[in-house]
Structures are given as C-alpha cells and as structure tokens.
Amino acid sequence: MLEFRTEGFNGYAVKYSPFFDSRIAVAASANFGLVGNGRLYILDLTPNGIVPLKWFTTQDSLYDIAWSEIHENQALVGSGDGSIKLFDATVDEFPIQGWKEHSREVFSVHWNLVAKDKFCSSSWDGTVKIWTPARPQSLLTLPTHSCTYSAAFSPHSPDILSCVSSDSYVRVFDLRTPAAANHLTMQIPIHGGASTSVPTKAGFAPASCPPSEALTHDWNKYRPSVLATAGVDRTIRTFDIRAPQQGPMSAMMGHDYAIRKVTWSPHLSHVLLSASYDMTCRVWSDGSDTGMAGGDADFMRSGPSAGPMMGRELGRMGRHTEFATGVDWCLFGSEGWCASCGWDERLCVWDVRAVMV
Template identity: 35%
Template sequence: MDLVSFPLNDCHGYSVKFSPFIERRIACVASQNYGLSGSGFLFVLDLSPTNHLTLAVQSQWTDGLFDLAFAEDHPDIILTASGDGGIQLWDLKTPEVPKLVWKEHSREVCCLDWNQTRQQQLVLSSSWDRSIKLWDPKGTKSICTFLGHSDLVYNVTWSPHLPNCFASVSGDHTLCIWNSTKPGQPVVKLTAHATEVLACDWSKYDRNVIATGGVDGRIRAWDLRNTTAPCFELIGHEYAVKRLRFSPHQAHLLASCSYDMTTRVWDTRRLQPEVFAHHREFVYGLDFSCLSPDKVADCSWDRTVSIYTPPSVLNTE
C-alpha cells in the first residue's frame, strides 16, 4: 500500500487536505488534548522523492484547530478554523502569525470550504453555533449568514458544478442545499439519516448526486432530482462516519473515514470497500489528491497523518 506517516507531536489530527497547486504537498490541522484545551497547530508537509513526509511549515494558534482550506487562487494561503469561533488566514511565507483573523461565529468553527469554480473567490464556514457564513477572502467581515439548521452544522461544501450552490449537514439529521446568492431558507431540505449527520460531499461527475455520512455508520447517496429515498447506501462502518470524499479522478470511487478507526474506499458500482486500519484512534481527516490520481491522505486522533495508495485507485476499469 506504500504507506507514509508523519507524527503530529502531541497533537490529535482533525483535518488534512492536499494542495491544489503543489502536487506532493498536504496540510494538516491538529489540536492538543483532543481539542478540549490547549493550542492548535497547522502542519504543512511535503512528500519527498524518497517517499518521506517532511515538515515545510508549522504554525500555532491559541485554541484548537479543527479544519483547514487551501486557497484556490494562491499556493501559499491557507485558512484554519478554531474552537474560539475564529477563522485564521495564513501566508506560508510568513507563518508566525495569521495575516487576517475573522471572528464572528460564537462557537467552534468546524468546517471550511473555498470555492473551486474560480469565477469568484468565496469561502464558507460552518459552526456549532448552528450558522453558516459566507466570506470574501479579501474582506474583513462576512458577506452574509445562512440560518436554517436547528443544531450544530458539521459540514459545508460547495458544489463543484454549480457556482452558487452549496450543501450542509447537521446534528438535526438533515441535508440542506443552498443558493449562496439568496441567504434565506435552503432550496432543498431533507432528513438524510435518523441520527446526526457529520459529513457530506458532492460527486465530481454528477451534479445531482451528493453523499452523506451519519452517526449511524451509514453512507447514503442522494439524487437531488428525487430525494424520496437514497440512490444507494453503503453499510460497513461500525461507528459514526466522520468525513466523505468522492474521487476527483474516478466517478465510482468514494472514500470515508470513521470513529471505528478505519478509512474505506468504496466502489459504488459494487457497494464494496477496501478497508484500511493503519490508525489506532478515530480517523478524523481524509482527502483525495486532485493532482496525483494515486494518492489519499488521512489523519487521526492517534497523532499521525498518512499518505498512501489504495489499490482501487490504480484500477481504472
């Protein structure tokens, strides 16, 4: 499997993302004391030609860090989300302190997403304060706030196909679809699971399909043209599904990670997964590389972040 890992010192991994500009670069955010107290750290790591992860940049924040987003318009800009309700904008050329801090959320910011359409640079944040906020990365305050969930908003993600469309999932069991130009109620709202919903991601190949992951351990895919029932369901995780990622390279591949300490790569045509159990604690972060078709990264509360090649990503049938 060609697994390469990097120790996160005494910090517990929360989120990992591949750079959209530098092929062999990832960034990971991790927090001391399981994010309950202490500082948060941003680790920027490069995969060397000899297949080792090396530290390129490290930054520290005064509170736990729970998610990050690479800028889509500059290779050295990263956003992080913190437990004090703040969002930090870092320039990796001067990583000692953030260039900008937004602090409008009243509770932990748990998810960030920078839009990928490149028509207009916009950022979404979601929080335990039950709100979603829209930001201009060059601005000093949010553009607008979206209120429609009745519980924590765990995940928010832009559609890769429709510039003004995004999705969110919440502890209120629902999946919502929003129009970013209309900050009223969601365009679509459906009960996705009988439990809290922690994760969602859009298909990169079908504009109408989005997957959700719940505390029930189930992954469900929804076709927004008919939401009366899931278009498929993946059952196998023993505990909550923390994060989902559709492959940007193969339409039938979907990765998931879970509190059951596994990462799985599913073939949605056969509803069967490859199971990877190299972590010893909850797996919190997960990403496919958009530049390297054979690379997946994950991070865990076991204080490690890993890059590897699942056999399924090499099968292009």
C-alpha cells in the same frame, strides 16, 4: 506507505494542495481537541519522506482546513474559539488574516471552486457563513438552527452550497434565489420516512430509524446533482437533488462506529473514501459503475417506494490506532493516492489500490 508524526497534536483534517502534487496540510489539536492549542502543519512529500515546510500554533483547537483557490501558499483553518484564520506558508508565525463572527466552534471551512474569491464556514452555533478575503465581515449568514458539522460549495456552481447538521438534514442553498427564505431551496431528511428501506445482509429493513447526527458530506465531482452524507449511524448515503422525495439512491454500510469524513474521488465518479472512529479508512463504490445505483436509468426507474441500492466496500486501510478523522485524495497523478490523519498523531500517505480486494 509514508507516515509523519504530529507529535503532541491529534489530527482532525487533512487536505492536499490544489497547486502542488507534493504538498499536504494537516489541522490538529492538543488533548484531542477538548482543550488547549491547535497546530497547522504544511508538509512536503520528498524523496526523503514527509518533511515539514512550516507549522503554526494557534491558541485554540483546529478542526478543519481548506486551501485557498487563489493563492498557492495560503490555507484557511476553522478554530474552536469561533474564529477563522488564513495562514501563508511564506509568512512566519502569525495568520495574515482572521475573521470571528461565529459564537461557537467552527467545524468546517470550504473554498468555492468556481467563484474563487469566496469561501464558507459552518459552526456549532447553527449557522453557515459566506466570506471573501477582501472583507473583514461575512457576506451572508445562513441559519440552520442546528449544530452544523459540514458545509461545502458545489464544485459545479458558484451559487449552490449545502450543509449537514445534528438534526439529520442535508440542506441545499441557492444564492440566486430571493433572500426572504434565507436562500434555502431544499431540505432532505437523511433518514427518510417509513416508506423507504435500507439494504442489510438479510434483505431490506425499514429506514425510518431515529435520526442521528450527520457529520460529513461531499458533492460528487462528475455528477452535479449527487452528494453523499455520513455520520453517527455508520451509513454512507447518496442523494440526487433532482428528486429529493425519493430518498437515498444508494447506501454503504460496514463501519463499526461513526463516520467522521467522506469524500468523492476526483478521478472516478463512483468511488468514495471514508474515515471512521472505528480507526479504519475505507474505499467504496456506490454501485453506479455497474448499474447497481445512481445511473440515469436507475434514477428514471426508481420511485418513492424503491429502497436505496447497496454500494460495496472495495478495501480498507487499518493502520491508524485511534479515531481516523480526516481523509483526502491527491488531485494529481494516478487515481489512487490519498492521505489520512487521526487521533493517533499520525498522517499516513497511501495508495488506495494497495488495499483494494
């Protein structure tokens, strides 16, 4: 395991470069993101360990990061002052571009993997905005009317994006639809209704628990209709947008506190990583590899009254000593390398296979 100290700054998000297998970016904030500066670190993995290539200090906290899909040296950050900034690792000191339309904290930024001239952001102001680096103003604003913690484009379509928010809904937008309904095509209650159930150690329990804030979500890289959500209730759920009325396909439980980040593996269709306020990062299977949940046969036989299947924890990494807030997979090489960051001012680079039971 490799480590780097973001001294004086508490990590919020980490992302591997889509262009270089040895480059990582970390978005961090002073004073746990409550007040003070932010800092973007561009780091290289070398034979001598993790070496900072460059860092940029900002006037306000940084909460998320996204690498550009069109320029290998550029990365976006979302800031506590409602701004989005684009930095270039070859340019000293200042962002090369900036946008400020959000009225509150920008908690997520995500670059479109298909239409690579666009990116999106979500904010505590209850909106998702779509941008292009070619324009100083946003292209489109999608209201959610609720504090929106995570927004992401589908990796399979240039026009579909989703978000999760404090009202416990996952919303799916299709930009090809008429604008009259703000392109909203689907609104799935994450906690379901009284007819659904959640697996527990003692059997099944009703899933009609009070809604709680959804903090993170991610699209499956291999199954275009599947996404995962997680948040304050400590449960990872997967949904198939082909049948939103059926509720979650699978549920993964085990974290002791809120889940801050969840991300699907870029190598295996059934594997996820999560980072939690319980100071652990965990690797999971949603069960689709064994037919437990999520396969087409399981999708066809399930009905509205069928509860989600139980995924399983494959292993955990417990080296963080404060909230684990960010985790990301390496896109290159063997299918186990990842990076995590947390409020303990540490970036950890580790191999998932080393912690699997």
